[in-house]
Amino acid sequence: MDKILEIQNITREFPGVRALNGVSFDIRRGEVHALVGENGAGKSTLMKILSGVYRPTTGRILFNGQEVNFTNPKQAQQLGISIIHQEFSLIPYLSAVENIFLGRELKKSGGLLDKKRMKKEASEVLERLNAEIDLDKPVARLSVANQQFIEIAKAIAIDTKILIFDEPTASLTGNEIDKLFELIATLKENGVTMIYISHHLDEIFKIADRMTCLRDGEWVATKDITECTKQDIVKMMVGREIINSFPQKPSWENKEADILLEVKKLKNSIVNDVSFHLKKGEILGIAGLVGAGRTETIRALIGADGVEEKEVYLKGKKVEIKSPAEALDHGIGLIPESRKTQGLVLDMCVKNNITLSILKKIAGNYGFINKKKEQSLVEESIENLLIKTPHMRQKVKNLSGGNQQKVVLAKWLSTECEILIFDEPTRGIDVGAKEEIYKLIRNLADKGISIIMISSELPEVLGMSDRIVVMYKGKVISEIDGTTATSEEVMYYATGGVGNESNQYSKN
Ligand SMILES: Nc1ncnc2c1ncn2[C@@H]1O[C@H](COP(=O)(O)OP(=O)(O)OP(=O)(O)O)[C@@H](O)[C@H]1O
Ligand SMILES: [Mg+2]
Structure with missing residues (x-):
């Protein structure tokens, strides 16, 4: 087999931590190689070594059979190794074009910046990505998903031989992920080798040819994807079987509790006439596709964004909530989507x-x-x-x-807080720790704290919620009993709740 990259006995130490310990495996030319492991297993550290961000404490990297010693990311890039980091590295106040060409700006013969050509090339790259993005806006004002696409555009605008994705879908959902996978397929056809880190095993089965698992900084296994099941991979990662990852839901009788929070007629430019309630000690899931208005609903509720209309009642008493600080004073806390x-x-x-x-x-x-x-x-x-x-x-x-x-x-x-709102609580969290987080959230509810949970992961919504509110295009379209809800039912409403059996599961 043709190896493009050989990782030989790599160790990396930080003060008090050995992040990698004698890791060796190969990456084959043209493959999509998944890298999995628990939080802190050493995945990002290894990728930072491959892309010149860190140097190994000991060990060797061979690229096309030649030993390489990168002292900075630029050297790696010049050889054709690019990384899309877990934490974005865009400069927030620069535009998309400026970010894509950062450090390698195109110039006219006179030495002036060739803005026109840069914009043209940038839009060509984004076209290849199938992304429609305002290239002149500062990237800080773009959605997280679009910032992600700019990161990818930045990497593929250079002639890349190996492209490393460090949890690329952590901030994407639904059709954006599909779009990314199409892009990965195209890049693969063009001979680009890819290393792909993800905690979503479904994704790995969709796109990877082989996988490597790290645990506590050590190599555990490298295998063809066709040789393993999801359970195998989980076991490699955490060293034990994980069978049922959701805590027991309390029976419905216990949930006939008092209504703690009532939201009525919430309205702004994105959500329209949204009303729902939350009982003491329950977990209310808010489901819906990207753009359904879930995060916006919550932000409007706690006063993070403006509203045209809103009525909020706490224990039957009307309250005014004009800012997140005021929400906190009323005992309502939001754990936001982009925690970083x-x-x-x-x-x-x-x-x-x-x-x-x-x-x-x-x-x-x-x-x-x-x-x-x-x-x-x-x-x-x-x-x-x-x-x-x-x-x-x-x-x-x-x-x-x-x-x-x-x-x-x-x-x-x-x-x-009496009310905790989680927006995508387990994004970027490994399978083992997810289970712990589910337990902790359920414990809070059992203690009488009321929880609202937004999640794009349907199994998570179904597994955790006592009740599910489904949103579609800025409106609450349905409310479902969480103890009996099925994914078909939620998807049916999340896609508008119209049509016949055959298109119930379609995405748009
Ligand atoms: N700059 C640093 N200084 C000190 N310790 C570090 C540094 N970078 C990483 N580490 C430690 O090295 C270990 C491996 O971290 P790494 O970021 O590679 O994990 P990971 O597998 O990418 O995890 P995750 O899935 O959470 O992203 C962790 O224990 C981390 O705390
Ligand atoms: Mg990482």
Whole structure:
């Protein structure tokens, strides 16, 4: 077999952490090679080594049979190895074109920037991606999905031989993912070799030829995808079988609880006349396709975005909520979709991030922080959520992507909100830890906290929700009992609830 890349005995150490330990395997020319493993297994670190971001502590990389020693990403790129990082690396205030050509701007013969040509080439690349994006807007004002496409455009605008995707679909949904897969197929036809990291095993079975699994920085296996089942891969990742990943739902009688929150006639430019209620101690799932208005509904509810009309009742009493801070005062907390930008202080340590929002709770007499209480609370969070960190003083930016997400969750799980709203709670979280998060969310509900959960993962909505509200085009189209709901039923409504049997499952 023709090997394009040979990874030989790679070890990488960070202070207090051995992220990779003697990892060896090959990547074949033209294949899509999936890389799997739990949060903190070392996937991103290995890919950063291949793409010149980090250097290995020991070990060798051969590219086309030649040893390479990259000291920076540019060298890797010049040889044709590009990476699309888990954390986006776009410059927010620059436009899409400026980002795509960053560091390799096209110039006219006189030395001036050739803006016209750059824009033309950029739009050609985006056309290949089938993406319609405003190239002149600062990328910060684009949707997360479109920012992702700009990242990909940036990589394929250069002649790329090996393209590395580090959890590319973590911020995409539905047809955007389909579009990405089409793109991957096209790139493969053109001979591009790809390495693909994902926690979604379904995706891996769809697109990968082979897979490699890492665990705790060590190589576990490399196999043809046709040789393994989903269960095999999960077992390789976590070292045990995972059978039922959703906690038991309480019986419906217990759920005949008081209505805690009522939202009526929510209306703004995206949602229209949205009404729903939330009972004490229940988990309410909000389902719908991308663009159905789920996140917008929640943002409008907590006052993050403006509204034309809105009535909110808490325990039957009308309240005004004009900002997220006011929502918090009323005991409503939102754990947002893009946690990186909205939930963490990357330069602060794990401990301070977790306790940031609960300083009051751990304050002792005279407002001094009760160190012991703080310590035990943080220890408990780290243990419950399986946060992989050498110690609680580690800066959050040094944690793996999935572990950063767990820190945000930990922070919110320890607040004293009566209502917690989770927007895509398990995005980027590995299969084993997902199970833990489901348990924690259910525990909160059992304790009487009311939960609203938005998720694009249908099994998650079905597995967790006591009741499901389905949205379609900015409206609530149906409410379903979560104990009996099926994916067919939810999809039927999520796609508009019209038509006959045959097109019930179609996506648009
Ligand atoms: N710059 C760094 N400084 C210190 N430790 C680091 C650094 N980068 C990574 N690590 C540690 O190395 C280990 C592997 O991290 P890595 O990001 O490679 O995991 P991953 O497999 O990509 O996980 P995820 O699925 O969560 O993204 C983790 O324990 C992480 O905390
Ligand atoms: Mg990672």
